Amino acid sequence: MADTRISTNNLDSFWMPFTANRQFKQEPRLLVSAKDMYYTTSDGRKVLDGTAGLWCVNAGHGRPKIVEAIARQAGELDYAPAFQMGHPKAFELASRLVSLLPSPMDHVFFTNSGSEAVETALKIALAYHRVKGNGSKFRLIGRERGYHGVNFGGISVGGIVTNRKMFGTLLTGVDHIRHTHDLARNAFTRGEPEYGEELADDLERVVLLHDPSTVAAVIVEPVAGSTGVLIPPKGYLQKLRAICDKHDILLIFDEVITGFGRLGTPFATDYFGVMPDMITTAKGISNGTVPMGAVFVQSKIHDAFMTGPEHLIEFFHGYTYSAHPLACAAALATLDTYAEEGLLTAGAMDKDEPGDGKGLGTYWQTALHTLRGMPHVIDVRNIGLVGAIELAPMPGEPTKRAFTAFLKAYEKGVLIRTTGDIIALSPPLMLQEHHIDEIVATLAMVLKDLP
Ligand SMILES: Cc1ncc(COP(=O)(O)O)c(C=O)c1O
Numbered sequence: 429m430a431d432t433r434i435s436t437n438n439l440d441s442f443w444m445p446f447t448a449n450r451q452f453k454q455e456p457r458l459l460v461s462a463k464d465m466y467y468t469t470s471d472g473r474k475v476l477d478g479t480a481g482l483w484c485v486n487a488g489h490g491r492p493k494i495v496e497a498i499a500r501q502a503g504e505l506d507y508a509p510a511f512q513m514g515h516p517k518a519f520e521l522a523s524r525l526v527s528l529l530p531s532p533m534d535h536v537f538f539t540n541s542g543s544e545a546v547e548t549a550l551k552i553a554l555a556y557h558r559v560k561g562n563g564s565k566f567r568l569i570g571r572e573r574g575y576h577g578v579n580f581g582g583i584s585v586g587g588i589v590t591n592r593k594m595f596g597t598l599l600t601g602v603d604h605i606r607h608t609h610d611l612a613r614n615a616f617t618r619g620e621p622e623y624g625e626e627l628a629d630d631l632e633r634v635v636l637l638h639d640p641s642t643v644a645a646v647i648v649e650p651v652a653g654s655t656g657v658l659i660p661p662k663g664y665l666q667k668l669r670a671i672c673d674k675h676d677i678l679l680i681f682d683e684v685i686t687g688f689g690r691l692g693t694p695f696a697t698d699y700f701g702v703m704p705d706m707i708t709t710a711k712g713i714s715n716g717t718v719p720m721g722a723v724f725v726q727s728k729i730h731d732a733f734m735t736g737p738e739h740l741i742e743f744f745h746g747y748t749y750s751a752h753p754l755a756c757a758a759a760l761a762t763l764d765t766y767a768e769e770g771l772l773t774a775g776a777m778d779k780d781e782p783g784d785g786k787g788l789g790t791y792w793q794t795a796l797h798t799l800r801g802m803p804h805v806i807d808v809r810n811i812g813l814v815g816a817i818e819l820a821p822m823p824g825e826p827t828k829r830a831f832t833a834f835l836k837a838y839e840k841g842v843l844i845r846t847t848g849d850i851i852a853l854s855p856p857l858m859l860q861e862h863h864i865d866e867i868v869a870t871l872a873m874v875l876k877d878l879p
Contacts, residue, residue, distance in 0.1 A: 457838060462489035465856055465863050467843065475838065478867050479845045480856045483653060483685045484716030487765045488858040494715055494761040501757035510750040518751035521759050525713075525722065528694050528763075528772075533707065535730040537723045538751040542684035542710035543577025545721035546647070549706045550581045551745055553645035553678045556729050562676075565644040566601050569634055569677075573607040575654035576647060576682050576708075585647050588655060603638065605630040605646075609658045611818070615807045616800055617659070618793050619777075624661030631671045640675035645705075650696035653685035656850035657816035659809055665702040678705040678729070684721070688712030689766065689857050691812030692775035692789045699812070705729060715762040720755035771857040775813035788813065791861050795868045796853075802875040804829060815853040817871065822879065833874050842870040 439453045458470040465488055467475045480486055487494070501517075508515040522536040537552070539545045550568055557565035570576065570585030577583075583591050584599035587607065592598060606627055614621035635643050650665060652658035672679040681704040686696035689712065693699040697707065706729065710721035733742040749755070766772050778787035789812055796815045797808050807818040822829045830846035837844045844867075845852045851871070855863065 464488045464490065465859055474841060476842045476855075476863060476866055476870075478837075478842050478853050478855050480712075480854050481716045482711070482845075483690070483854045484711035486688050486690070486712040486857045487715045487762060487769070487771055488856040491715065491761075491765050493765050494717055494758055497757040497761035498717060498754055501754050505753045508753060510748060510752075511746060515751075515753055515756075517753060517756035517760060521751070521756045521763075524760065524763055526724065529697070529707070529724060530703070532727040533703070533724050534727045535725045537725060537745075538747075538755075539710070539721035539723065540719045540747055540749050540752070540755070541577065541721045542682075542708065543579045543582050543721075544747060545684065545708035545710055545723050546576040546582040546585075546682060547579050548721075548745060549647070549680050549682075549708050549723045550585065550645065552706065552723065552725060552729060552743070553680065555743065556678065556732055557644050559732050559735070562641075564641050565676075567638055567643045568599070568602050569605060569631070569643060569646045570602065571605050571607055571648050571652075573609065573652055573655040573658060574604075574647070574649060574682075575652065576649075577684075601642075603634050605634055607652070607655075607658060608660055608664060609656075610661075611807050614661070614809075616797070617809055618797065619811055620659055621661045621809075625663035625667060627661065628664045628667035628671065631668055635671065635675055635677065640677065643675065643677050645678040645680055646672060647680040647682055647708075649682045649684075650686050650700060650702075651691065651811060651814065653814070653852070653854070654847060656818065656847050657809060657811075657814050657852050659811050660700070665700045669702050669704070672705075680704055680706045680708065682708045684708055684710045685814075685854070689772035689775065689812075690814055690854065692773055692777065692787070693812070694772045713762065714755055714758040715765070717762070718752065718755040718758040719749075720752070720759055769858065774857045788859070788861070788864070792864055795864045798868060799871060799875065802872060804878055805875065813855060813857055813859075817851040817853075817875075819849045819851070819878075821849045829878055833871075833878055836874045836877065837870055840870050840873060842867055844871070 459467045460470050461468045525536050526534050537548055539548050568585050572587035574587040576586045584602045587604050608624050608627050610624050613623040683696055687709040691699040697703055705726050707724040714720040775789045776787040778790035793810045796810050800808050804819040806820050809816050819829050830849040834846045
């Protein structure tokens with residue numbers, strides 16, 4: 429007898445991630461295809477992608493070169509063991525990736541997601557101090573409102589209460605510094621906020637509390653994405669770097685969102701002129717097509733492991749699918765597409781004539797800030813091709829106002845993302861001025877109608 433549970437219209441079996449499952453299944457939102465800047469829904473509507481999927485489809489959807497590369501690779505080499513064996517595209521990709529950053533950021537460890545990149549970086553940090561003979565450096569420091577994926581290391585250093593409170597004691601030896609979001613002083617800032625550099629001193633406080641000899645690493649997102657686009661105050665990241673240098677603490681930038689052009693520079697490290705010791709990436713590395721993550725590692729860290737007998741494994745860590753051939757093929761074609769179309773700098777501020785189509789950052793900024801003064805809007809902020817519109821919460825019902833905005837925007841044909849009462853925008857970097865106009869006009873209509 430046929431199993432009655434198996435049906436394309438049965439939405440019950442799939443327990444959806446980070447989703448209000450019961451709400452979704454009453455009114456499903458299904459995307460069935462995508463091309464360039466637009467999704468098509470199951471009821472045949474076009475929806476402008478205001479979020480590059482989940483901050484990952486930086487080159488836009490269905491890009492021919494990437495699609496062809498994946499198809500070709502599947503036929504040529506579907507899989508090669510990742511341990512004690514290799515395949516050429518993994519090495520080619522690693523070289524291409526490190527060439528995007530200045531030396532000595534010269535090595536890459538591959539993972540399959542941002543969460544795994546974070547776990548990998550945290551483990552490298554701990555092991556690095558140990559191989560250097562500093563095994564007492566075991567503490568990890570994160571920041572309030574930081575998001576570093578969902579694995580145990582990531583939620584431990586992460587600073588989101590809902591992602592932590594259900595899961596017991598988490599990693600021990602972790603502490604957090606204060607977040608930098610300060611609307612009282614910085615609301616409606618364009619680019620980097622003026623006030624708050626001194627918040628970096630909180631790192632010194634936490635390090636001294638535990639004693640620097642116990643602290644291995646600090647991890648921060650240069651711009652916190654998932655908790656609502658929190659842009660660092662001017663001078664803040666430079667100060668974190670100086671404090672880490674002073675105490676021999678590794679600085680990890682989690683660039684899973686900011687990597688690959690999101691700020692109008694290849695990486696956030698370029699934007700802010702601050703070089704961390706490691707960079708975690710994922711998402712835009714393969715344009716969201718085949719899961720992939722990577723940790724960039726400075727030579728001093730990599731080289732510290734390359735000691736001892738040569739037949740021995742130097743670092744006991746890795747994934748079956750590290751540098752998967754399909755992901756490597758996708759990432760190589762993604763890098764080609766970024767380079768050919770200048771996408772890694774497409775979101776730069778326009779230094780020539782605003783509106784001439786070069787450096788969309790200025791156009792994006794001006795358009796977003798027209799939403800200032802709309803009902804419930806308590807902040808508009810932007811950097812590169814990222815933006816946020818923060819709404820006053822409904823009394824007693826936090827998150828509901830922004831979630832309503834999300835549903836209404838989707839009905840009106842624009843996909844946005846909300847977190848708390850913040851609307852976050854991060855469109856594919858291939859967008860043009862008329863797409864920006866469409867996003868902003870739709871949001872204006874949505875905001876006028878919100879409860
Ligand atoms: C900064 C940051 N780190 C890590 C992650 C986790 O990445 P993934 O969902 O690929 O595990 C994300 C995802 O949004 C992120 O924004």
